[in-house]
Amino acid sequence: MSGQGFKSVVYQGETRLGELDVAPASDQSFQFPNNTLPATFYPPEDLINLYGSCLYEFKTAVVVLGDEEIHIVAIPSKQKKSSLALHNLRCLAIVFDLDETLIVSNTMKSFGDKIETLQGWLTHETDPVRVGGMLAELKRYVDDRTLLKEYSENHYVLDNGKMFKVQMEEVPQLSDNREKVVRPVIRLQDKGIVLTCINPEIRDISVLVRLCPAWEDLRSYLNAKGRKRFEVIVCTMAERDYALEMWRLLDPEAQLINSRELLCLCEIWF
Structure with a gap:
């Protein structure tokens, strides 16, 4: 474990995709280190498949850590700044239809x-x-x-x-x-x-x-x-x-x- 957190192995099913740096945060003002999203994945083909599945099927990859959940969100590369803002807020958008649903x-x-x-x-x-x-x-x-x-x-x-x-x-x-x-x-x-x-x-x-x-x-x-x-x-x-x-x-x-x-x-x- 480093001073900023620890590494967690990421799988899609039984396939190992790589390691993810996890940085615990205890307050709402947390920002990702150096305003980047550090992660090392291999092989790239599997990462591309996971990314494509999440992006085009409107899904998030969910990792359960004890009582907490980590949602890995795929966002088009052209929206990198929006991606960082979304992650720094640690908040996802969810859309509801009011009538006949809620x-x-x-x-x-x-x-x-x-x-x-x-x-x-x-x-x-x-x-x-x-x-x-x-x-x-x-x-x-x-x-x-x-x-x-x-x-x-x-x-x-x-x-x-x-x-x-x-x-x-x-x-x-x-x-x-x-x-x-x-x-x-x-x-x-x-x-x-x-x-x-x-x-x-x-x-x-x-x-x-x-x-x-x-x-x-x-x-x-x-x-x-x-x-x-x-x-x-x-x-x-x-x-x-x-x-x-x-x-x-x-x-x-x-x-x-x-x-x-x-x-x-x-x-x-x-």
Whole structure:
């Protein structure tokens, strides 16, 4: 082991590619020595194959060291400066699609449309397996619509005999020009369901949101040990207020995208 770290042998499967200099870092200000990425690989054919596989298949090579992971990222040589900046930040970009991936949201109207469509399909379906799946999906829509109707009309819901009342959640102001917004929210943690209203004055547009089942585990991984491991990018075609509220439900402490970044987003949103 040298004063700056130690060497680790790199394999692709059973093939030895070479040695990688590993430099432990204990703070966020770490920079690669001499602003270079020291590594010695052989034979070159195997390195080229690994590089090409990562670059063209949009993959990273992952090395597990105890509780830590090292991601080896292939970047075109013309982007060397960007590569060094990315490595010095020790942060990779990850892109999410918001609707139908991280969350599935429905209003009373969309529930009605989906229920009507499923009922129409059921009248023509003869496959018992498909019928069973459709009936299960139909029941979920009906149950969820009942919850949403109860929330919209009463400010509470009953789930398995237990009453859940709304909690008034203040939406963080992203600029001084925006009015303070407080939304009535019910979170059913065990079911991964959140009920909210984008505009509290119009209860007819209340929304039932189902979060991605593994979202909490994924969110913890993205921000493991209090360090931001990924630069999160969220794609959506939704309107601004809806998209911001859905993301607030997913990341209430603004750990993945901070308020300053959201403010910049609001300024360019159109």
